[in-house]
Amino acid sequence: MIRIIEPGLLSTIQDEGRHGFQQFGVITNGVMDPFALRIANVLVGNEEGEAGIEVTLTGPTIQFEEDALIAVCGADFSALLDDEPMPLWRPVWISKGSTLHMKFSKTGCRAIIAIGGGLDVEPAMASKSTYVRAGIGGYQGRALDKEDVIKARPLTAASKRIAKSLTKRTNKLLTASWSISSVYLKKLYEPESIRVMKGRQYDEFSEESKMDFWKETYKLSPQSDRMGYRLNGPALKREVTEDLLSEAVAFGTIQVPSNGEPIILLADRQTIGGYPKIGQVASVDLPVLAQKKPGEALTFIEVSHADAQKLFLQREQEIRELKWIIDQKLIKEGVDTNAAS
Template sequence: MSIEVLKPGLLVTVQDLGRTGYGKYGLGRSGAMDGFAHRVANWLVGNAESEAALEVTWSGFSVRFRQSMLVSITGADLSPESGGTPVPMWRPVWFRQGSELAFKRPVSGCRAYVAVAGGVDSPQVLGSRSTHLRAGIGGLNGRALQAGDVLHNKDSGRFGSPAASSRDFAEHVFFRAARWSAAPRPGYIRGNQAVRVTRGRQYDDFRAADLRRFFEDSYRVKPESDRMGYRLSGPRLELRTPREYLSEGVADGTVQVPADGQPIILMADRQTLGGYPKIAQVVSADLPKVAQLSPGDAIRFREVSLDEAEQLYLARERGLRRLKTMIDVRLEGMFGC
C-alpha cells in the first residue's frame, strides 16, 4: 500500500518514538514531539505504539491514498477533510482507494499525527525511522516530505486487509469512520497552558525576585521556535552573580536561560549538551501540552516536587494503558479478531 504526497504543507516528517542510546555520541532522541498523540494514533490502527507515523505541523498538507487504507488522525485539529467532508479525529478511519486527505487550517494545537495500518515504512537509522532534520537522517532521506513523495506502509497491519475495497464504499463516499472515539479530555490542547516543572540544577543561582516572576507571570512562544526548542518571551531572568557553566547533559523539557534572560524549552530535536543555566525541567506528563503550543500562545510554569512529577508520570501511563485496552476491545469488535 502507498500514499502519494500532493502538497507538502509547512512541515511534515516521518516520526516514531525516537532513537535512544546515542546521546553520548552527540545525537539526540528526535521522534514525535507529542508522544501521547503519536502512541494513540498507532493504537487506533492496530499498530505497536513505536511504529512510524506522520507528524503534520500546521496546515497545507495533502495526500492521496493509492489503495484503500486504515488510518487515524490525532493531536491538533488542523481541519482534516476528504472530498470536502470533515474527517473525524481520534478514531479508525477507512479511506477508499484514490481518496485524498487534506489539512486546511489550524483550529487548536499545531501538530497532528497520521498513522496507517502497519506503520510508515522507511529505512531504520540507528534503530529508529524518525527524521532528524539537523542531522539529515531517518524518515525520507532525512528531510521533510515534498510534493511527489510516495510513502509505503510496512504491511497491512493487524486490521489492514479486511473487506475495505472500493466496492465497500457508496459512490462519492471517500472514507468511513468508526462511530466511537478515543479523544482525550478537554484541556489537553489549549492555547494558554499551565505547565508543571521541577527545579533545575541551577535554580538557586537565579535572583529571588526573578524566580517569583518565573512562576507568577506568563511567557509567550516566539515565532523562532521549532522542533529543537521553544523560545519564550517574557520577564527577563538574571543570575545572582554572572558566571559561566560547564556544558552538561540536557533532556526533553529542560528549561535553559541564555544570556538574554529569555527561557528556552528544549524539545525533541534538542542538542545533547548545554552550557546555559537550567532553571527548570518540564515534567514528562506535560510535554505533549508544550508540543502543541503555537507561536504567540502563552505558557505559565507551576512548580511541583520530584515525587509529584513521578506520580504524574505513573498516573499518565496507567491512563494510557486503560485507553489502549479500550481501543483493543473496540477494534476486536469491529474486525472480529
Template sequence: MNMHILGNSLMTTVQDLGRTGYQKYGVNVSGAMDPYSLRTANRLTGNPENAAALEMTLMAPSVVFDGPSVIALAGADMNPSAGGIPVPMNRPVYLPEGTVLSFGRPRRGCRCYMAVSGGLDVPSVMGSRSTYARASLGGFQGRTLIKGDSLPVGKMPEKGKKLQNILGKQKRKTAWTPWSAGIYPICESFLFRLFRYTEGLQYSDFSEESRTALERNRYRVTVHADRMGYRLEGEKLHLAVQKEMISEMASLGTIQIPSEGYPIVLMAEHQTCAGYPEIGQIILPDTARAAQLKPGDTMTFEKISLEEAENIYIQTEKQMRAMTAGIDAHIEQGGL
C-alpha cells in the same frame, strides 16, 4: 501500498518515538514532539505505538493512498476531509483506494499526527525511523516531505485488517467507527497553558526575584520556535551571581536561561549538551502539550516536587494503558 504527497506543507516529517542510546555520541532522540498523540493514532489503527507516522505542523499536505487504508488522526485538529467529506479526529477511518485526504487550518493545537495501519515503512536508522532533518538522518531521505514524495506503507497488522473488513462494508465509501479515543486523553485541554516543572540543576543559583518571576508571569512563544526548542519572551531571569558554566547534558523540557535572560524550552531535537544555566525541567506529559503551542501562545509555570512529577507521569501512563485496552476491546468485538 504507497502513500503519495500531493502538496507542500510547512513542516511534515516521518516520526516515531525516537532513537535512544546515542546522545553520548551527539545524536539526539528526536521523535514525535507530542508522543502521546502519536501513540494514540497508532493504537487506533492497530499498530504498535512506536510505528512511524506523519507529524504535520500548522499546515498539512493533501495525501492519497494507492490502496484501501485505515488511518487515524490525533493531536491538532486540522479540519481533515476525505474526498470532500469531513472526517473525525481520534478514531479509525477507512479510506477507499484513491481517496484524497486534505487538511485546512488548525482549529486547535499545532501538530497533527496521521498513522496508517501498517506504519510508514521507511528505513530504520539507529533503531528509529524518525526524521532528524538538521543531520539529514532517518525518515524519508532525511528531510521534510514535499509534493511528489511517495512513501511505502508496511504490512497491515491483524487489528488493522479487522477494522478494514468492518469499515469497508459500510454504505458510505469513507467510514469510521462510532467510538473514539477522546479529544485528548492525556490532558485537560489544549487551552490548559500551565506547565509544571521541577527544579533545574542551577535553580538555587537564580535570584529569588527570578525564581518568583518564572511562576508569576506569562511567557509568550516567539517566532523562534521549532522542533529544537522555543524561545520565550517575558520578564527576564538572571542568576544571583554570574558564573562560568560547564557544559552539561541537555534533555527534553529543560528551561534554559541564556545571558539575555529570556527562557528557552528545549524540545524533541534539542542539542545533546548545553552551557546555559537550567532553572527548571518541564515534566514529560506537559512537554507533549507544549508541542501543541504555536508562536504567540502563552505559557505559565508552576513548580512541583519530584514526587508529584513521578505521580503525574504514572497516572498519565495509566490513562494511556486504559485507552489502549479500550481501543483493543472495541476492535476485538468487531470494530463497531
C-alpha cells in the same frame, strides 16, 4: 503507497526517537507530541512507537494509491477526505484513489497521521525519525515534498481486524462510530499551567527572577522550532557569575541564556547544554507544549519530582485503560482482538 500532492509547512516522518546514541553526539529527535503518536498507532493496530507523519501548522494534501487504514491525532486541521470532514482520534478506512486534504490548524499546532502497518522507510540508527538539519532518517533525511511517494508496510494482524470492522460499515466515510473522549483530551491538552520541576541551577537565580518565573506569563516567540521554544517575557537573572560545565539536557529542559529569556528544549534539542537550567517540564505536559503556537501564552506551576513521577505513572495507566477500552469497542463491533490474522 501514498503520494504527497502538497507537503504543507513542515511534514516529516517521526517515531518515538533515536535513543542510545547521545554519547556519540547524535540527538534523540523524534515526535513532538508522543501521546498523539502512541494513540494514533493504537487506533490503527500498530506498535505504539511506529513512525507516522508529523504535520505542523499547515497540513499536507495526500493521495492514497492503495487502500489504507489511518488515524489522525493531535491538532485540528479541518481535514477533508475527498469532500467529507475527516474525524480525529479514531480509525478510518481509506479507499484507493482518495485524497486527504489538511488545511490550517484551527486548534493546536501539530498532528500525527498513523498508517496501519507503518511506513516503509529505512531506519537510521534504529529510528525512522527525520532530523532535517543533519539529513538523517525519515524520507531521504528531509521534510516531505511534492510528488514524494512513500510505501506503506503490510497491515499488522491487529490492523486487519480493525479494517475488517470498518469495511463492514455502510456509512459513506468508513470510520469507527467512537473516538477518544473529547472531555479527556481537553483535560490533557488544556491545563491551566505547565507543570515544571526546579532545575539544577534554580537556586542561582535572583529571588525576583524566581518569583517572575512562577507568576508571570510568557509568550512563544516566532523564533521557535522543533529544537526549542524561545519565550518572551520577564528576563531572568542568574546571580552566580561562574561559567557552567556543559551537562546533559532533556526534552522539556528550560535553559536561560545570558539575555535572560528562557528557552524550552524540545525534540530536536542538542545532547548537552551549558546554559543554567531553571526548570524541567514534567513529561506529562510535553504534549501540551507540542500543541502551542507562536504567540500563545504559557504560565508555569511548580511540581515536585515525586509528584511528576506519580503523574507519569498515572498517564501510563490512562493509556493502558484507553487501549483496553479500544479493544472493548472493537469486540462490540464483532472483532476478535485476540484472534490470529
